[in-house]
Amino acid sequence: MNIIKKIYFLYYDGFKNMKLGKSLWLIILIKLVVMFGIVKWMFFPNHLKTNFDTDLQRGNYVLEQLTQTKEN
Amino acid sequence: MENELALVDWSRAQFALTALYHWLFVPLTLGLTFIVAIMETIYVKTGDIWWKNTTKFWMGLLAINFAIGLATGIIMEFEFGTNWSNYAWIVGDIFGAPLAIEGLMAFFMESTFFAVMFFGWDKVSKGMHLTSTWLVALGSNLSALWILVANGWMQHPVGMKFNPDTARNEMQNFWEVLFNPNGVSKFLHTISSGYVLASLFVIGISAWYLLKKREVLFAKRSMIVAASFGFLTSLFLLISGDESAYNVAQKQPMKLAAMEGLYHGEGKAGIVALGILKPEEEILKDPKHPFYFDIEIPNALSFLAHHSADAYVPGVNDLVYGNEEHGIESVASKMQKGKLAVQALTDYKKFKKEGNDKEAKIALKTFEKYQHVMGYGYLKEPTDAVPNVPIVFYSFHIMVGLGTWFLLLFIVVLYFSMINEIENKRLLLMLTVLTLPMGYVAQEAGWIVAEVGRQPWAIQDMLPVGMATSNISTTSVQITFWLFAVLFTALLIAEIKIMFKQIQIGPEGGH
Known part of the structure; x- marks a missing residue:
């Protein structure tokens, strides 16, 4: 059996014979969908990427923030 | 522009919440990978199938912890981009390399060696399997290195230069960033704390089996491995803690004063x-x-x-x-210099825009002279440079007190395990079970010392947290705070439930 087949069956049999692992994979999948499909998409846009098109604009914006008299 | 205090506080609370929850999962993975690697090494050396089953049981619990904790750290990256965009931009060049290495390393390690470790029993040679297990242990710990290098840099920024044209810190010397004494001591102290927690986890669960008079041989043998590992790593934790405190004293004296x-x-x-x-x-x-x-x-x-x-x-x-x-300079004096740095940066920007290179050069020179204390220019009062002393003091003392207790516990458990008396010491066994949650308390207390102790700084002396936040709505931060509180609590309940179920089943349960 060549190495590709061996690797394929390692994963195939591994996933097929899982007991507890099946529930864990389900949790991982739900979590990833919630995090990337809902949380990231709905609540966490990248502030600078969304509001500016170029790095130059982003840099200028941050410089503006730093040089205006905003205090802690 | 002045971000309202509530926005800064809610953004900090949200980051603290996600970081604290994330850290409930990480240290156990860091330590348990080594404990299963040691157990598997004993199996390969002795050929005793019993050690193989023991390894597989603890590996199953590792899988639960890993699966539930997986990607909880991603949330913090979301927060960087949304809530802390100024900060993310300013540190971008410094964090880019370590975090990219961390991402690649985690991906390759998890998709290859993790798979061999869990799926490869009886499919690959014993040596290959053992190598994979050790590589998972080393890989997950190295993965932590890059995160802690980034964290160490925020507490003691080295190897970089701030570019006033792009508002970014640019890396000048990768090795200086990597071998930043603050980052190195933080890494060693943090991973060794994970080893101690994992040891407490193994002896705690083993003690529970002994109290229930179940899996006696399994529990006793597991206890010897974990108590030995816990004892040795506790000593290392002590040494690395001393080194870490020494670095804090040199670079963050305010944090040390608050700790004490x-x-x-x-x-x-x-x-x-x-x-x-x-x-x-x-x-x-x-x-x-x-x-x-x-x-x-x-x-x-x-x-x-x-x-x-x-x-x-x-x-x-x-x-x-x-x-x-x-020879200690006052905060008021640093605030004056900081304001000069901010003004010089403003002037530099203005003169550059006007094409006045001569004046821009003068402004740049002034900026470079004071930029190391630029962050003080944003403080309102000198006392703003003081973190919350009671929180830092009590967290530090809880961490140290518990760490001392853990060391003593490992010695006593190891002694009674070695003389084969451990199963008769019911009070000790009960204390061992009760100490397990204390391991998590110590972990979180350690991070509170590190992070609350460095306030008000996002980057030590250069960028206060108030300047690091994005100008977004406080309400949206509040909503996501509660969303995460619910999400992470659900994950924690899931972890505890699945873990308890698997422990109830015992070493015969599969993965």
Whole structure:
């Protein structure tokens, strides 16, 4: 059996014979969908990427923030 | 522009919440990978199938922890981009390389060696399987290295230069960033704390089996491995903690003063082993006596901070108001310099825009002279440079007190395990079970010391948290705070439930 087949069956049999692992994979999948499909998409846009098109604009914006008299 | 205080506070609370929850999962993975690697090594060396089953059981619990904890850290990256966009932009060049390496390393390690470790029993050779298990242990710990390098840099920024044209810190020397003493000591202290937690986890669950008079041989053998590992790594934790505190004393003296509740600096300073702080108003009236009650170890703080029993250790007031005798500059003076840096940056930008290169050069020179204290230019009051002393003090003492208890526990458990008496010591077994949650308390307390202790800085002396936040709506941060609180609590409940179920099944359960 060549190495590709061996690797394929390692994963195939591994996933097929899982007991507890099946529930864990389900949790991982739900979590990833919630995090990337809902949380990231709905609540966490990248502030600078969304509001500016170029790095130059982003840099200028941050410089503006730093040089205006905003205090802690 | 001035971001409202509520926005900064909610953004900090949200980051703290996600970081604290994330850290419930990580340290167990860091340590348990090594414990299963040691157990599997014993199996490969002895050929005793019993050790293989023991390894597989603990590996199953590792899988649960890993799966539930997986990607909880991603949330923090979301927060960087949304809530902390100024900060993310400013540190982008420094964090880019370590975090990219971390991402690649985690991906390759997890998709290859993790798979061999869990799926490869009886499919690959014993040697290959063992190598994969050790690589998972090393890989997950190295993965932590890059995160802690980034964290260490924020606490002691080195190897970079701020570019006033792009508003970014640009890496000048990768090796200086990687071998930043603050990052190295933080890495060693953090991973060893994970080893201690994992050891407490194994001896705690094993003690539960012994109390139930179940899986006796399995529990006793597991206890010997974990208590030995816990004992050795506790010693290392002590050494790395000392090194970490030494670095804090050199680079973040305010944090050290807060850790010790030291308001009035002194030579031959002692460490407060146990103490109850007075309220702030009372301390301000009499800063020499900030405690209602304390037990002190004489000279220990001077020795810890400067490796000399007579050395002077500055207190909070010395650092805020300055101390000429000991050459300590006041915060007010740093604030003046910081404001000059901010003004020089403003001028530089203006002159560049106008094409006045000569004036821009002069402004740049002024900026470079004071940029190391630029962050002070954003503070309103000198006392803004002081973190919350009671939180830092009590967290530090809880962490150290529990760490000492863990070391003693490992010694006692190891002794009674070695003389084969452990199963008869029911009180000790009960204490061992009860100590397991304390391991998590110590972990979180350690991070509170590190992160609350460095306030108000997002980047030490350069960028206060108020300047690091994005100008977004406070309400959206509040909503996501509660969303995460619910999400992470659900994950934690899932972890505990699945873990308990698997422990109930015992070493015969599959993965």
